[in-house]
Amino acid sequence: RRVLFRSGLIPEYGPAWLRRPSDPYDQANYVKIDSLVGLPILWWAYDQTKDKRYLDVANRHVLATMNGLIEPDGAVLQMLWHEPQTGRILGIATHQGYGGSSRWARGLAWVLDGMPDAYRVTKDEKYRAQFERTARWLEDNLPEDLISWYDFDDQGVFWRYRDSSTSAICAYGLLRMSDLEPDRKLAARYLDLGKRLVNALIDRCLTPVGTPDTRPPGMLAEATYTKPEQGEFLWGNFSLVRSLCWLKSKGFRR
Numbered sequence: 001r002r003v004l005f006r007s008g009l010i011p012e013y014g015p016a017w018l019r020r021p022s023d024p025y026d027q028a029n030y031v032k033i034d035s036l037v038g039l040p041i042l043w044w045a046y047d048q049t050k051d052k053r054y055l056d057v058a059n060r061h062v063l064a065t066m067n068g069l070i071e072p073d074g075a076v077l078q079m080l081w082h083e084p085q086t087g088r089i090l091g092i093a094t095h096q097g098y099g100g101s102s103r104w105a106r107g108l109a110w111v112l113d114g115m116p117d118a119y120r121v122t123k124d125e126k127y128r129a130q131f132e133r134t135a136r137w138l139e140d141n142l143p144e145d146l147i148s149w150y151d152f153d154d155q156g157v158f159w160r161y162r163d164s165s166t167s168a169i170c171a172y173g174l175l176r177m178s179d180l181e182p183d184r185k186l187a188a189r190y191l192d193l194g195k196r197l198v199n200a201l202i203d204r205c206l207t208p209v210g211t212p213d214t215r216p217p218g219m220l221a222e223a224t225y226t227k228p229e230q231g232e233f234l235w236g237n238f239s240l241v242r243s244l245c246w247l248k249s250k251g252f253r254r
Helices: 033-038 040-049 052-069 105-122 125-141 164-180 184-205 234-249
Strands: 030-032 079-082 089-093 223-226 229-231
Touching: 030 033, 030 052, 033 040, 033 052, 033 105, 040 052, 040 105, 052 079, 052 089, 052 105, 052 125, 105 125, 105 164, 125 164, 125 184, 164 184, 164 223, 164 234, 184 234
Parallel strands: none
Antiparallel strands: 030 079, 079 089, 223 229
16 A cells, blocks of 8 residues: 655655555654765755756655754754654654664764755755754764764763764764855864864774784774674775865865
């Protein structure tokens, strides 16, 4: 049975087909904050064609995500279930963070990665303001060494996991937004934090980490996929390389 999604959210599993129509928690109903990473294809399609359908779909998804998964202070949740027919939110959770509705750190990173593209294309003040709230929340909640916890609600109390990939993704978002932010004082703040995150990752997380580390040099270590799966993951390395390329293109050096 095909059901129209009233929420504006793009479902995790593509077209909204429910295998169990009587189950409001069918997996086709849930949406994750991670989906912001997929929106550049819609922004690009609009840039190329000027077809407002692409723009409208992307805007609806971002605005619904802000309403359902981003808290007023800028903190970020991971996933929600909703009724397709009404858009009513049924529940909030994380399956990669500490648990319940805890603030899984890489969810925040996807917001800082996704909002610069949304703002660049639309110049919508809501996206710029959302980036600012979330960036300030990040700055207030990072450990002193700037290598993010895997979940901001478990700051080394239960599991002492870090997620270097969160810091790498956030760095790339901050650097890009420093080019777009009209308030140059705020832009300079983004640039400074982005550079400090990159330097912290280079100094603390690039292999070899310590004398007995036999891994190839230059890999971004101390990333957490989902507890307790730690290692070196593509998205962290990719975002660090993108950050380094951005800094090099602007003439910055260590």
